[in-house]
Amino acid sequence: MTRTSPAPAVLTDVNAGATTGRTRIRALGEWAGDASVIIAVTTVVLFLIACLVVPEFATADNLRALLLSIALVGIAAVGMSVITIVGRLFSLSVSATVAVSTIIFAGALGLGPWFALVIAVAFGAVAGAVQGVLAGRLKADPIVTTIAGAAVMIGIAQIFSEGRTVAGAGDASVFAINIAGVLPMQVLIFLLVTGVAWWIHRFTVLGRKITLVGLNERAAEVSGLRSWPLVIVAFVASGALAGLAGALLASESGQGNLQLGATFGFDAITAVVVGGISVKGGMGNPLNAAVGAFLVGLLSNALVLVGLTYETQLIVKGVLVLFAIIITGVASQAKNGARR
Amino acid sequence: MTISRRKPAVAFMALALTVGLAITGCSSSSTTPRASGSSDVTGMKVTLLTVSQSCAYCATHTDELKADAQKAGVDLTVVVNEFDAGVQAQQVNQVISTKPDAVILWAADATAILPSLARLKSAKIPVVLTNTHPQTDDTSLWTAYTGPDDTDYGRKAGEAMVTALKAKGQTSGSVVVVTGVPGTPGAINRLKGFTETLEKDAPQVTIAGTQNADWDQTKGTTAAAALLTLYGKDDLVGIYAEADNMLAGAIVAADRAGYKPGDLTMVGSNCSIEGYTNIESGAQQASVLLSPYDDASLAWQATLKVLQGDDVANETFIPPVVITNLNLADCAAAVDK
Numbered sequence: 001m002t003r004t005s006p007a008p009a010v011l012t013d014v015n016a017g018a019t020t021g022r023t024r025i026r027a028l029g030e031w032a033g034d035a036s037v038i039i040a041v042t043t044v045v046l047f048l049i050a051c052l053v054v055p056e057f058a059t060a061d062n063l064r065a066l067l068l069s070i071a072l073v074g075i076a077a078v079g080m081s082v083i084t085i086v087g088r089l090f091s092l093s094v095s096a097t098v099a100v101s102t103i104i105f106a107g108a109l110g111l112g113p114w115f116a117l118v119i120a121v122a123f124g125a126v127a128g129a130v131q132g133v134l135a136g137r138l139k140a141d142p143i144v145t146t147i148a149g150a151a152v153m154i155g156i157a158q159i160f161s162e163g164r165t166v167a168g169a170g171d172a173s174v175f176a177i178n179i180a181g182v183l184p185m186q187v188l189i190f191l192l193v194t195g196v197a198w199w200i201h202r203f204t205v206l207g208r209k210i211t212l213v214g215l216n217e218r219a220a221e222v223s224g225l226r227s228w229p230l231v232i233v234a235f236v237a238s239g240a241l242a243g244l245a246g247a248l249l250a251s252e253s254g255q256g257n258l259q260l261g262a263t264f265g266f267d268a269i270t271a272v273v274v275g276g277i278s279v280k281g282g283m284g285n286p287l288n289a290a291v292g293a294f295l296v297g298l299l300s301n302a303l304v305l306v307g308l309t310y311e312t313q314l315i316v317k318g319v320l321v322l323f324a325i326i327i328t329g330v331a332s333q334a335k336n337g338a339r340r
Numbered sequence: 341m342t343i344s345r346r347k348p349a350v351a352f353m354a355l356a357l358t359v360g361l362a363i364t365g366c367s368s369s370s371t372t373p374r375a376s377g378s379s380d381v382t383g384m385k386v387t388l389l390t391v392s393q394s395c396a397y398c399a400t401h402t403d404e405l406k407a408d409a410q411k412a413g414v415d416l417t418v419v420v421n422e423f424d425a426g427v428q429a430q431q432v433n434q435v436i437s438t439k440p441d442a443v444i445l446w447a448a449d450a451t452a453i454l455p456s457l458a459r460l461k462s463a464k465i466p467v468v469l470t471n472t473h474p475q476t477d478d479t480s481l482w483t484a485y486t487g488p489d490d491t492d493y494g495r496k497a498g499e500a501m502v503t504a505l506k507a508k509g510q511t512s513g514s515v516v517v518v519t520g521v522p523g524t525p526g527a528i529n530r531l532k533g534f535t536e537t538l539e540k541d542a543p544q545v546t547i548a549g550t551q552n553a554d555w556d557q558t559k560g561t562t563a564a565a566a567l568l569t570l571y572g573k574d575d576l577v578g579i580y581a582e583a584d585n586m587l588a589g590a591i592v593a594a595d596r597a598g599y600k601p602g603d604l605t606m607v608g609s610n611c612s613i614e615g616y617t618n619i620e621s622g623a624q625q626a627s628v629l630l631s632p633y634d635d636a637s638l639a640w641q642a643t644l645k646v647l648q649g650d651d652v653a654n655e656t657f658i659p660p661v662v663i664t665n666l667n668l669a670d671c672a673a674a675v676d677k
Contacts, residue, residue: 056570059569061597061598062565062569065566065569065596069561069562069565154394158399162403163393163394163395163396164396164613165614167613176595184596249558253557253614253617254617255613255617257396259394259395260558261558262556263558301566304563304566305569
């Protein structure tokens with residue numbers, strides 16, 4: 001099979017150019033067909049529409065309030081997304097971790113706000129690690145494991161707090177300051193957490209391994225990759241970030257109780273799903289969860305400013321979640337079809 | 341193979357045995373006859389069906405009832421449903437089968453509890469309702485209700501708002517309201533009472549808007565932030581939240597929006613620890629005291645009368661007391677200060 005007549009140089013270049021063009025177009029098509037990209041574009045479009053149409057939306061005060069309203073749920077959602085990406089669905093113990101962390105933060109506040117924050121994050125990490133061992137090493141069902149984990153955490157916290165509000169003995173106002181007079185500390189932390197999580201997922205071996213396990217755990221194990229340590233890492237990340245969200249939540253009023261952050265778990269799941277992360281694992285990244293949290297917060301804020309009733313707001317939000325699930329499903333099927 | 345074939349049979353036998361034991365063994369629990377007019381209630385059985393042990397108010401309420409029962413020698417069983425009306429309905433069925441001498445019941449849902457109350461009535465088990473008034477006019481469904489009259493609590497909050505505004509020389513303007521779970525009697529009636537009082541005592545002060553926060557502090561922050569964006573630039577003079585924890589969230593939102601303590605008149609309700617702390621610091625002007633100790637005490641007094649066979653009032657309401665920094669000590673006991 002020797003090459004008898006080499007193609008003219010010009011023709012070769014043209015063919016190469018056409019191939020590159022087709023590849024680019026195909027890549028662009030795949031990119032545009034990605035659920036998370038559709039959600040991100042939708043978010044930007046809705047944001048622009050709100051800026052133009054909704055009165056009082058595009059004011060500095062409102063945008064700051066909007067960012068603050070999503071910052072803590074966003075932090076919890078970024079953590080939750082790692083569990084989803086590694087293929088372990090969701091953690092149903094996020095709300096419990098947040099609630100217990102508010103108590104731990106308030107209890108330790110007398111020793112300094114930063115120390116209290118570290119203790120709360122450490123608690124979340126340990127709680128996540130225990131559940132990660134069960135869900136990863138022992139292959140326990142993640143939903144059942146986290147439900148049980150939540151029950152144990154709440155039960156122990158009830159024994160120690162007797163169900164009462166714990167008032168902090170120190171000053172936590174350091175977490176309420178505005179950086180450069182503009183950017184609230186909570187929002188900065190949310191952006192940092194999102195950025196670091198996205199970077200780890202996108203550019204490190206650890207991130208690639210987590211994605212691979214989420215995509216096809218059996219294939220990953222056959223190729224010599226142990227999945228359970230990565231599952232533990234995902235649960236530790238989720239727990240630590242839930243602890244961080246709880247600490248920042250408690251810092252707002254300097255108090256903690258078991259009812260604080262009760263909706264964080266559901267809100268974080270909503271953000272993950274709306275952000276376009278596949279619940280089957282392996283598809284999406286933590287940035288998508290942050291975008292999902294922003295989209296939900298954006299809609300909540302804009303719908304109130306438009307003056308819609310509570311019932312209508314619920315309907316619109318429900319339709320949004322359905323829209324996101326359909327988009328994710330269609331995109332996933334299209335991708336699988338293209339692979340075949 | 342043999343073992344696996346026998347598995348269904350073994351499981352069926354175990355189930356049959358369990359059901360049989362449940363029917364025969366468990367039905368042996370007897371009902372202690374009520375001694376009419378007798379003050380001795382020792383050994384009587386009471387079941388407390390309550391909503392949660394995770395909320396500070398609920399936990400204190402339960403602890404107080406436990407202490408009262410222990411003091412009286414009454415065997416009190418506590419059953420918790422975590423605000424799940426469906427679970428509470430199942431719990432009521434179980435309680436009926438154990439035939440206690442009385443039931444103290446904190447309804448998880450004011451409407452969903454009605455069929456359960458009808459079943460308890462059919463089973464002739466006396467029911468003392470506590471804290472949450474069922475959404476019905478049929479007062480024959482229970483033996484006694486003790487707890488707040490939410491409309492009255494709303495009225496008192498309205499009075500506190502008007503008094504605080506007048507003290508600042510403000511006789512006109514608008515206020516916004518952060519409410520509890522939409523459709524629940526507490527949320528509806530507190531707003532009703534508050535609105536009535538403003539219309540009567542300060543007709544120049546209007547309610548610009550309301551937003552629900554589901555009795556949740558974090559949602560209180562979000563709801564108040566939206567209300568401040570919508571109405572903050574107008575003649576806003578105050579915020580009323582139907583519970584102090586939601587007002588604590590609203591205070592965070594007002595702080596973020598650039599309001600200083602005292603710029604807006606902040607009125608809450610319940611005088612929970614959040615309200616106590618904020619009144620003490622000057623961030624909140626008033627609350628309306630709803631003490632878990634008073635709530636539990638009234639419920640226990642009614643229960644004792646039921647156990648003793650005495651007459652008991654069908655409805656007993658806790659008198660609402662406005663708390664400001666002038667009488668904050670009146671709230672101290674309610675928050676264990």
